[in-house]
Amino acid sequence: MTTLEDVLADLEAESAQLQDWVAPLEADRWATVTTPEGWTVAHQIGHLAWTDEASCAAIKQDPAFAAGMKAAAANPTGFVDEGAEQWAAKEPAALVQAWEAGRQRLAEALRAVPEGEKIAWFGPPMSPTSMATARIMETWAHGHDVAEALGITPPRSDRCRHVCHIGIRTRGFAYLVRGQEAPAVDVHVALTAPSGELWTWGPLDAPERVTGSGYDFALLATRRRHLDDVDVHAEGEHAAHWLTIVQAFAGLPGNDPLRLADR
Structure with missing residues (x-):
């Protein structure tokens, strides 16, 4: 059974890896664009720091979190961008320091x-x-x-299992956020970890299946790759449709990712 301490250890490992990539960057490289929407490296780190702070406020039932909920309801398409923009304005070293301190506070909370x-x-x-x-x-x-924006090839660790787990647990949400009705059909998911371990979810005798690479499924579920560019496969019409809308994160899905050949 995965414990909170297990997850927190993996969170710190994933965060420390990213921090090692960005902390040495010259100031001008923090302006490197990382997404089609124009988010820079600074926006990416700022967003993570902002979300850690919001999480701490939620845990402590701070009035700031209630205010954030109201702001999100009033501006659902721009609220996250505004938070990232605010934090991205910090000087890079100060932003890294604030992000590191914030995630430590979150772990304690x-x-x-x-x-x-x-x-x-x-x-x-x-x-x-x-x-x-x-x-x-x-x-x-x-x-x-x-x-990807900095030309770094991330190591393929089994920490992507957490991403796969959320992508599978939120299957119903992927339909809901698109105004679709989730089918009452079980799907068995069997994914191969970077280490070679087999990860499974859902009834073994489910009528439909999803199989393939766990790392690629994580890329698909975070909408970082198009279905045509991943080693993930479906058996059954409902499983096949799910792979076109799978989404591990809350909020609106945004634009569909482009095929690598079209980028």
């Missing part, structure tokens, strides 16, 4: 949540372990954006 208590969030309330897993998913995805 998550450890202090009473057993069985859920944490309010912009989506459904979450357990401390689920919130820590969501932070890995975000760090992994935004770290991939940064690495």
